[in-house]
Amino acid sequence: MGALTRIASLLxxxxxxxxAALEAGSRLLPAPMAVLRFxxxxxxxxxLIHNVGVTLLRVAISFxxxxxxxxxxxxxxxRSKAADLTLDTPLLVLLNTPALVITVxxxxxxxxxxxxxxxxxxxxxxxxxxxxxxxxxxxxxxxxDEMARAYRFDRLTWARxxxxxxxxxxxxxxxxxGLSLAWKIVLVVELLGxxxxxxxxxxxxxxQSTDVAAIIGYSLVFMAVMIGxxxxxxxxxxxHVRRWR
Amino acid sequence: xxAAGADPVLRVSIDSKWYRSRGAEPVEAVRDLAFGVEAxxxxxxIGPSGAGKTTSLRILLGLDTDYTGQVSGAxxxxxxxxxxxLLPWRSVEHNVRLGLPRARRGRDLDGxxxxxxxxxxxxxxxxxxxxxxxxxxxxARALADDPRVLVLDEPFVSLDDxxxxxxxxxxxxxxxxxxxxxxxxxxNVAEAxxxxxxxxxxxxxxxxLVADVPLDRERGARDRAWAEATRATLAARYPEIxxx
Numbered sequence: 001m002g003a004l005t006r007i008a009s010l011l012x013x014x015x016x017x018x019x020a021a022l023e024a025g026s027r028l029l030p031a032p033m034a035v036l037r038f039x040x041x042x043x044x045x046x047x048l049i050h051n052v053g054v055t056l057l058r059v060a061i062s063f064x065x066x067x068x069x070x071x072x073x074x075x076x077x078x079r080s081k082a083a084d085l086t087l088d089t090p091l092l093v094l095l096n097t098p099a100l101v102i103t104v105x106x107x108x109x110x111x112x113x114x115x116x117x118x119x120x121x122x123x124x125x126x127x128x129x130x131x132x133x134x135x136x137x138x139x140x141x142x143x144x145d146e147m148a149r150a151y152r153f154d155r156l157t158w159a160r161x162x163x164x165x166x167x168x169x170x171x172x173x174x175x176x177x178g179l180s181l182a183w184k185i186v187l188v189v190e191l192l193g194x195x196x197x198x199x200x201x202x203x204x205x206x207x208q209s210t211d212v213a214a215i216i217g218y219s220l221v222f223m224a225v226m227i228g229x230x231x232x233x234x235x236x237x238x239x240h241v242r243r244w245r
Numbered sequence: 246x247x248a249a250g251a252d253p254v255l256r257v258s259i260d261s262k263w264y265r266s267r268g269a270e271p272v273e274a275v276r277d278l279a280f281g282v283e284a285x286x287x288x289x290x291i292g293p294s295g296a297g298k299t300t301s302l303r304i305l306l307g308l309d310t311d312y313t314g315q316v317s318g319a320x321x322x323x324x325x326x327x328x329x330x331l332l333p334w335r336s337v338e339h340n341v342r343l344g345l346p347r348a349r350r351g352r353d354l355d356g357x358x359x360x361x362x363x364x365x366x367x368x369x370x371x372x373x374x375x376x377x378x379x380x381x382x383x384x385a386r387a388l389a390d391d392p393r394v395l396v397l398d399e400p401f402v403s404l405d406d407x408x409x410x411x412x413x414x415x416x417x418x419x420x421x422x423x424x425x426x427x428x429x430x431x432x433n434v435a436e437a438x439x440x441x442x443x444x445x446x447x448x449x450x451x452x453x454l455v456a457d458v459p460l461d462r463e464r465g466a467r468d469r470a471w472a473e474a475t476r477a478t479l480a481a482r483y484p485e486i487x488x489x
Contacts, residue, residue: 143326143328143330144330144332146303146308147324147326147330149307149308150307150308150324150326151324151343151344151386152320152346153343154346154347156347157343157347161332161335161343165332165334165335244333244334244370244372245333245372
């Protein structure tokens with residue numbers, strides 16, 4: 001039933017797109033088949049796989065770094081009042097700096113390199129992760145902490161059996177919202193200063209020929225990849241960490 | 246009963262304990278509270294609610310270090326809190342094994358699970374169990390490392406009479422069999438009279454010791470008439486602490 005509704009809504013969407021394209025009759029609003037044709041051509045040339053692969057790698061690396069640092073920072077902020085007071089303001093500044101500004105500054109200061117691109121994405125995403133995980137670290141159950149002290153849990157046991165299970169839901173939430181954020185920012189970063197990737201390709205087709213079929217084609221493919229990762233990986237992970245409920 | 250002159254398993258000597266919170270008058274929770282628990286002895290701590298009983302237990306266990314005085318023996322104690330305080334994301338078996346230090350966590354616990362009637366539930370998550378069963382799991386965790394003394398904070402509240410009696414029986418059988426001591430906080434006087442070797446009566450805040458009452462009759466020989474007579478005597482002597 002749920003799946004059927006989803007398919008129906010998707011079909012309506014595609015039909016509406018087709019109708020609008022027919023009505024407009026312009027290459028600035030290509031029909032679904034035109035987009036599909038572009039995707040197939042681009043895949044046959046090998047550019048699609050290359051650009052999507054490069055972007056996916058950038059997303060994976062920056063996502064991984066941002067998650068590890070963000071979780072560590074979030075736990076420190078949630079557990080230590082001093083750390084929270086010290087770092088709350090810089091975090092707030094970073095959180096409210098536009099992604100575009102962070103990206104431009106990273107390229108200006110570090111240079112037009114891969115490292116600058118990764119840094120820009122990490123700096124954009126890290127504050128979100130830290131803030132979500134801080135909430136989790138603040139909400140640790142004091143009764144369980146007391147129990148852990150009464151039973152003299154060693155640090156490893158405390159981290160593995162008491163701390164991490166309580167943080168897991170927050171970390172999963174941060175990953176899911178963070179992944180979609182990361183890939184959107186990666187595209188901007190690629191557009192501004194990388195010679196490959198989905199963001200670069202979209203910019204290329206925009207500047208060179210305003211090829212809207214190419215722009216929509218690239219974004220659809222990459223969107224499908226990210227939704228696939230969310231459904232196949234993250235949602236299953238979420239179900240796994242919630243299994244005891 | 247312990248041999249005379251043996252060292253107590255637990256020793257508590259709290260000179261004073263104050264709660265100081267900003268914007269409120271400081272409150273003295275405990276003053277001059279001193280007692281010991283001998284080997285193999287069941288001691289019940291009875292007092293009005295809010296008297297500082299749980300505070301005293303927390304100090305004894307080293308969970309609260311902001312007091313003056315001295316305590317010893319907590320390192321050989323197994324603790325059962327008022328709420329089961331199990332890790333809901335770990336199986337019953339895992340929760341019980343967390344009562345052991347890491348080096349001994351793999352030891353054979355079949356006997357313990359069997360004795361407490363938990364064998365069929367070892368792989369279950371705590372949320373699948375009733376409160377009474379969760380309390381058993383908490384008890385198993387406290388017993389896992391063969392402590393010399395069990396410290397229990399109101400372990401039978403919010404259970405129906407049958408479940409409370411069953412769990413009480415398990416505790417008494419276990420400690421009698423192993424020569425373990427028990428220090429139990431309760432406000433249920435009838436329950437204390439039923440199982441204790443000694444009652445410690447605490448005053449209102451600040452908690453201090455009002456009376457140390459040994460109950461000499463064998464646990465098996467305590468009938469209803471004896472229990473009621475004991476309670477009546479205590480109620481006459483300590484009307485502030487024990488209601489008729």
